[in-house]
Amino acid sequence: MRVSARDIERAWDALGTLRGWDFSKVRDARGPTPWDYDDVVRAHLRPEHRVLDVGTGGGERFIGLASEFRHGVGVDAARSMLGTARDNASRAGAHEMTFALMDAAALAFGEASFDVVLTRHVQIHEEQIARVLRPGGLFITQEVGYDNTLNIWPAFGWDREAWGWDTDTVLAALVPRLRDAGFHIRTQCEYDVPYMFLDLESFLFWIRSVPFPEEVTLDAHGDALLRFVRDNSSADGIHTNEQRILVVAEKVA
Numbered sequence: 001m002r003v004s005a006r007d008i009e010r011a012w013d014a015l016g017t018l019r020g021w022d023f024s025k026v027r028d029a030r031g032p033t034p035w036d037y038d039d040v041v042r043a044h045l046r047p048e049h050r051v052l053d054v055g056t057g058g059g060e061r062f063i064g065l066a067s068e069f070r071h072g073v074g075v076d077a078a079r080s081m082l083g084t085a086r087d088n089a090s091r092a093g094a095h096e097m098t099f100a101l102m103d104a105a106a107l108a109f110g111e112a113s114f115d116v117v118l119t120r121h122v123q124i125h126e127e128q129i130a131r132v133l134r135p136g137g138l139f140i141t142q143e144v145g146y147d148n149t150l151n152i153w154p155a156f157g158w159d160r161e162a163w164g165w166d167t168d169t170v171l172a173a174l175v176p177r178l179r180d181a182g183f184h185i186r187t188q189c190e191y192d193v194p195y196m197f198l199d200l201e202s203f204l205f206w207i208r209s210v211p212f213p214e215e216v217t218l219d220a221h222g223d224a225l226l227r228f229v230r231d232n233s234s235a236d237g238i239h240t241n242e243q244r245i246l247v248v249a250e251k252v253a
């Protein structure tokens with residue numbers, strides 16, 4: 001992929017804005033992965049379940065699972081996300097789902113209120129999750145791994161450790177925390193696969209939208225963007241890696 005500074009400027013100016021947490025317009029490809037988050041969650045859901053999704057964003061994932069359980073509550077600390085989530089649920093006909101403004105560190109639900117708690121790509125507060133789960137209930141989480149998109153960090157002069165990536169991103173650190181909070185680990189796994197943006201617009205939209213140590217702007221990062229694309233492209237696309245961790249844990253009675 002041959003790219004000039006002018007190509008980057010043109011693509012940048014035409015980028016749309018992120019709505020909720022919707023990356024469906026990003027054209028990408030990844031190496032084979034050992035699991036798919038939606039499939040894993042679906043396999044554990046039952047029609048009678050009460051399910052909580054913490055850090056639900058615009059509910060994009062959660063709403064897609066609505067037909068699998070009885071009652072779903074999505075919570076998020078950002079008010080703007082809740083408006084999007086309610087709108088998305090209404091469009092999808094998921095009228096039974098509710099959404100609330102709430103901090104994951106202070107879940108405003110009673111003990112044993114849920115059969116399943118989900119978190120995907122959001123900080124885990126395991127004591128809160130253990131408290132609101134019934135004994136025997138399941139906590140299912142997929143998190144971004146510590147070594148995710150590894151070539152991005154040095155190319156933009158960012159330091160992962162200084163930014164404070166925490167133990168949610170490393171299985172060997174997360175699993176003991178969950179055990180200490182009263183969980184039995186049913187499944188723990190990790191993948192790290194090649195990941196590729198299929199066009200320049202998709203890469204720019206992604207890097208401008210996901211949390212990094214600083215907001216990516218054309219003024220501040222134009223040179224770094226051009227260098228990264230030139231150094232990490234093939235005819236197929238722009239290359240990095242995707243690392244994810246997955247845990248399915250049961251609250252011990």
Ligand SMILES: C[S@@+](CC[C@H](N)C(=O)[O-])C[C@H]1O[C@@H](n2cnc3c(N)ncnc32)[C@H](O)[C@@H]1O
Pocket residue numbers: 021054055056057058060061075076077078081102103104105119120121122123
């Ligand atoms: C990376 S997005 C993931 C959204 C969604 N779970 C998904 O996988 O598409 C993280 C979400 O967590 C929310 N969030 C971050 N910190 C939070 C907290 N302390 N309590 C509740 N939500 C939080 C953010 O507002 C954002 O919507």
